[in-house]
Amino acid sequence: MAKIVAGMGTSHVPGVGAAMDNGKTDEDYWKPLFEGLVPLRKWHAENVPDVNIIVFNDHATSYSLNNYSTFTVGVGERFKPADEGWGARQVPDMRGSPELAWHIVECLMADEFDMAVVADVDLDHGLTVPLSIAYDQPDEWPTEVVPVCVNVIQHPLPTAMRCYKLGQAIGRAVASFPKDITVGVWGTGGLSHQLGGERVGVVNPEFDTAFLDNLTADPLANAKLTHTDFIRDAGCEGVEMIMWNVMRGALSDRVEEVFRFYHVPVSATAYGAVILENVQGSNA
Amino acid sequence: MTARDYDDVPGTYVLDSRTYRKGYHLNMFLMSLNKAEHRAEFAADEEGYLLRYDLSEAQREAVKDRQYLEMLKLGANVYYAFKLVSHDRQPPQVMYGKMSQPEMSFDEFQQMMLAGGRPIEGNRSKQEKPNG
Numbered sequence: 216m217a218k219i220v221a222g223m224g225t226s227h228v229p230g231v232g233a234a235m236d237n238g239k240t241d242e243d244y245w246k247p248l249f250e251g252l253v254p255l256r257k258w259h260a261e262n263v264p265d266v267n268i269i270v271f272n273d274h275a276t277s278y279s280l281n282n283y284s285t286f287t288v289g290v291g292e293r294f295k296p297a298d299e300g301w302g303a304r305q306v307p308d309m310r311g312s313p314e315l316a317w318h319i320v321e322c323l324m325a326d327e328f329d330m331a332v333v334a335d336v337d338l339d340h341g342l343t344v345p346l347s348i349a350y351d352q353p354d355e356w357p358t359e360v361v362p363v364c365v366n367v368i369q370h371p372l373p374t375a376m377r378c379y380k381l382g383q384a385i386g387r388a389v390a391s392f393p394k395d396i397t398v399g400v401w402g403t404g405g406l407s408h409q410l411g412g413e414r415v416g417v418v419n420p421e422f423d424t425a426f427l428d429n430l431t432a433d434p435l436a437n438a439k440l441t442h443t444d445f446i447r448d449a450g451c452e453g454v455e456m457i458m459w460n461v462m463r464g465a466l467s468d469r470v471e472e473v474f475r476f477y478h479v480p481v482s483a484t485a486y487g488a489v490i491l492e493n494v495q496g497s498n499a
Numbered sequence: 500m501t502a503r504d505y506d507d508v509p510g511t512y513v514l515d516s517r518t519y520r521k522g523y524h525l526n527m528f529l530m531s532l533n534k535a536e537h538r539a540e541f542a543a544d545e546e547g548y549l550l551r552y553d554l555s556e557a558q559r560e561a562v563k564d565r566q567y568l569e570m571l572k573l574g575a576n577v578y579y580a581f582k583l584v585s586h587d588r589q590p591p592q593v594m595y596g597k598m599s600q601p602e603m604s605f606d607e608f609q610q611m612m613l614a615g616g617r618p619i620e621g622n623r624s625k626q627e628k629p630n631g
Contacts, residue, residue, distance in 0.1 A: 230591075275578040279530045280523055300532050300585035368578060370515040407619075410591070411577030413510030413568065413600045416608065418616035443505045447623050451511050452577075480612035483595055 217315070217392035219400055220264055222462045222470070223255075224430070225348050225488040227271060227403040228481045229340040232304055232347050248486060251476040252348060258474055258490055259349040264397040266312045268319075268361045268385065270461040271341035271403045272368065274299065284331035285373050286381060288323075289338075289362035290316040297337035306343055306352075312359035315392055319361065322388035328381055338362060345403045348488070358399070367404065367455045372442055375457045379438035382464020389465070402462030404455025406477075408484035411451060418485040422448045423477065426456060427489060431472050434463045452484075462491075469494040509625045510600070514576040522574020528552040528562070529579035532586050541586065568598045 231248070234240055240249045276297045278284070294309040323330050341364075346356055363385070366372055373381075382400070389398050406423040409415055426449075429436045438460055445454040463470075474490040505513055512518065528549065531537045541548040549559050561569040565587070567580055584594045596603035603611065611617060621627050 275526070275530050275576070275582065276533060279579075280519060280526050298533055298535065300538075300582040301588075302535070368514055368576065369519065370513060409511065409617075410595070411571055411580070412512045412598060414508075414617065414622055415510075415595045415598050416612055416617035417619055417622055419619040420615075422619070443503075443508075446505045446511060446513065447508050448619065451508075451513060479616055482591060483608075483612060483616070485616070 217389045217396045220397045222400045222466045222491040224402045224459045226486045227344040228484045230482040232344040264399040266359045267399040269401045270363045270458045276339035277336045287331040287364040291334040294338045297339040310359045316361045319388045326384045375440045376438045378457045378460040379464040382461040386465040400462045400465040402459035406485045406487040407449035407453045409450030417450045467493040512571045524553045525558045526579040529582045532582040567594045
């Protein structure tokens with residue numbers, strides 16, 4: 216049977232990808248971030264699953280006001296990095312995992328999560344930057360991916376609780392997949408940031424720290440936050456943190472935080488990353 | 500229009516159904532800049548390109564003048580506005596600085612972030628900060 220081995224949460228700021236693509240990681244501005252990521256990359260080098268389920272959002276790239284779904288699973292064989300307005304990132308294509316992706320879709324529908332599916336879609340920095348953060352600059356990404364796209368831009372958004380429950384359902388779906396494969400689940404986006412309006416640049420380390428603490432201490436507390444809680448305290452775009460709830464929901468009741476890094480600023484964002492491992496013997 | 504509890508958050512423009520309807524064509528224009536051929540056409544003739552979209556005069560002027568805060572007030576969402584910033588080959592901090600009130604230069608905005616960002620204290624509610 217398939218097994219979820221760990222979860223990662225990470226911000227997906229496009230500037231991180233641009234810094235890597237343009238060879239700027241040694242500059243003073245970027246050094247603290249990339250030095251902070253060294254243990255995360257070491258962990259990923261030693262813990263490569265067969266597939267990563269990557270929960271991310273699109274940023275007016277492949278979806279727009281014209282056509283938007285709340286939860287979308289990518290079932291394609293292969294996905295290209297998207298042109299988001301400055302040319303596509305020069306990173307490898309993503310290899311999909313159609314068999315697992317379809318199994319997840321079928322299980323979720325039976326579990327009353329009405330998912331959209333997409334096959335032919337270009338993926339933007341929301342998904343490619345976390346891959347770069349984890350795996351640096353390989354010729355091929357080391358795992359297949361199942362993209363799970365969440366609408367966190369165009370209100371009404373799914374609630375933080377709905378995201379947590381979706382994660383639990385993804386956890387059940389993976390556990391029932393009949394092949395012996397290992398699976399990682401990534402929640403991306405956040406942490407506190409606001410990119411538009413007069414309040415642009417607002418960050419809130421106190422809110423972020425409580426959110427990160429509660430991933431292990433009290434995940435339901437993070438699931439009970441309202442969109443306005445996020446908008447008010449973590450900035451308009453801080454609401455992306457609901458995608459971390461999907462990741463957390465897919466893990467077991469008890470998890471151990473084996474890595475945490477927090478750094479302000481990356482562009483106008485508070486950068487955060489964690490790695491959570493399932494505690495053996497606790498319920499999936 | 501139904502009031503929302505986040506309407507009390509200062510200096511913040513949430514993409515909801517009200518913004519959606521007001522900014523639909525503006526955002527679809529911005530979105531079109533994802534394609535290289537559209538970027539080239541827009542660069543060659545901004546005025547003519549903008550006429551392909553059903554924009555108000557105020558929206559067209561805000562785009563031509565790169566008045567990002569005004570664009571948000573007229574229904575643009577910041578993720579769509581980024582397409583114009585990218586088209587201009589500007590770093591996002593230029594837009595962030597222009598949206599700040601009072602306006603900041605690239606360096607001033609960068610310095611604010613390096614010093615820990617805009618503080619949340621005093622910025623949670625219009626009760627604390629009436630004008631954003």
